Amino acid sequence: xxxxxxxxxxxxxxxxxxxxxxxxxxxxxxxxxxxxxxxxxxxxxxxxxxxxxxxxxxxxxxxxxxxxxxxxxxxxxxxxxxxxxxxxxxxxxxxxxxxxxxxxxxxxxxxxxxxxxxxxxxxxxxxxxxxxxxxxxxxxxxxxxxxxxxxxxxxxxxxxxxxxxxxxxxxxxxxxxxxxxxxxxxxxxxxxxxxxxxxxxxxxxxxxxxxxxxxxxxxxxxxxxxxxxxxxx
Numbered sequence: 001x002x003x004x005x006x007x008x009x010x011x012x013x014x015x016x017x018x019x020x021x022x023x024x025x026x027x028x029x030x031x032x033x034x035x036x037x038x039x040x041x042x043x044x045x046x047x048x049x050x051x052x053x054x055x056x057x058x059x060x061x062x063x064x065x066x067x068x069x070x071x072x073x074x075x076x077x078x079x080x081x082x083x084x085x086x087x088x089x090x091x092x093x094x095x096x097x098x099x100x101x102x103x104x105x106x107x108x109x110x111x112x113x114x115x116x117x118x119x120x121x122x123x124x125x126x127x128x129x130x131x132x133x134x135x136x137x138x139x140x141x142x143x144x145x146x147x148x149x150x151x152x153x154x155x156x157x158x159x160x161x162x163x164x165x166x167x168x169x170x171x172x173x174x175x176x177x178x179x180x181x182x183x184x185x186x187x188x189x190x191x192x193x194x195x196x197x198x199x200x201x202x203x204x205x206x207x208x209x210x211x212x213x214x215x216x217x218x219x220x221x222x223x224x225x226x227x228x229x230x231x232x233x
Contacts, residue, residue, distance in 0.1 A: 010055070010058055010059065010060045011058065011059055011060065012059070012060045012061075012062060013059045013060070013061055013062075013220065014061075014062045014063065014064050015061060015062070015063050015064065015113040015114055015216065015219050015220075016064050016066075016111055016112045016113045016114075017049065017063045017064065017065045017066070017112065017113065017114050017115070017116060018065075018066050018067075018068065018108060018109060018112040018114075018115050018116070019042075019045065019049075019065060019066070019067045019068070019115075019116045019117075019118060020068050020115065020116070020117045020118070020119075020130060020133065020134060021038070021042055021067065021068065021069045021070060021118055021119070021130075022038070022070075022117060022118060022119025022120060022126075022127045022129070022130040022162075023036050023037075023038050023070070023119065023120050023127055023129065023130075024070040024071050024074065024084075024127070024129035025037075026071055033154075033188075034188065037120065037152065037153075037154060037187060037188065038118060038119070038120055038152050038187065039193070040187050040188060040190075040191040040192065040193055040194075040195055041118055041150065041152045041184055041187045041191065041195070042067075042118050042195070043191070043193070043194050043195025044191050044195035044196075044197070044208075045116070045118055045150060045195070045208070046065075046067075046195060047195045047196070048208055048209065048212070049063045049065050049212075050063075050065070052209075052212065054212070054213060054216055056216060056217055056220060059220065061216045061220070066108050066112075068105070068133060070084075070129035070130065070132075070133050073105070073133055074129065074132075074133070078101070079099075079101040079102050079104065079105035080102060080105070080132075080133065080136055081101075083132075083136065084128075084129060084132055085132070086132045086135055086136060089135065089136045089137070090102050090103075090105075090106050090136045090137050090138070091136075091137065091138035102136070105137070106137050106141060109137055109141045109142065110140075110141040112145060113145060113219045113222075113223055114145055114146050114147065114148070114215050114216075114218070114219035115142065115145065115146070115147040115148070115170075115175050116147070116148050116149075116150060116212075116215065117130070117147065117148070117149050117150065117166060117170070118150045118151075118152075119149070119150075119151055119152075119159070119162055119163075119166065120151065120152055120153055120158065120159050120162055121151070121153060121158045121159055121161050121162025121163075121165070122162070124158070124161040124162065124165070125161075125162065125165045126162060126165050126166055126169055127162070131169065134169075134173065139172070139173045139174045140174070142170075142173040142174045142175040143173075143174030143175075144174060144222055144225070144226050144230075144231070145174070145175050145176075145219070145222055145226075146175065146176055146177070146178055146215055146218035146219050146222055147170045147175035147176065147177045147178070147215075148177060148178050148180070148181075148182075148211050148212065148214070148215040149163045149166050149167070149170075149177055149181055149182070150181075150182040150183075150184075150208060150211070151163040151166075151181065151182070151183045151184070152183065152184040152185070152187045153183075153185055153186075154186065155185060155186070156185040156186075157185070159183055159184070159185065160181070160183050163181050163183065176218075178211065178214040178215050178218055179214060180207070180210055180211040180214050181207070181211060182207035182208040182210075182211045183204075183207065184204060184207075190202060190204065
């Protein structure tokens, strides 16, 4: 994009982007509200990623996105059905002996160029469904790729605390988190259920595009180096 106009001659690079949804909540609490507060945040992320076209150097960047929702992944017929307690992680199976659906999920993660986690906090830490879902697969599938964190919470700070807990978790998996964060406090006041912002000029909406810019830059840089070979031992 030059001068606000997309140059048709610029090469397009499509990043394989995996989005992990952190919450498995599916029940409206006794005091009311949404069964899963973050659904509107996920919907907003989907809007942004599907429409996003950015430019890095001479490259036009787009995203081919896969979403992993723990309600579906651990539910009946899901890739990790019945395995929320991490009793039989994928990397415990011998080569070719894991269930086909589990292998297929691993293949998507292994082929990814970058990761985005959309998550609340549970007790100021990582939601157990998220750590189980990602922890089923060995670090070699995440290694040498960047990640980004988009958090949310019913109050002002809870999701940010969860984001801080996610940083060392993602680093240990090998998916190094970028510096920028996106955090949406009280998202039901910021977004419609379909993810459309209620106030398109809200200053906090700038966080997600800025963070995605860093993620894209790192994804291209790390992709280039992975193609050259592994790091020295």
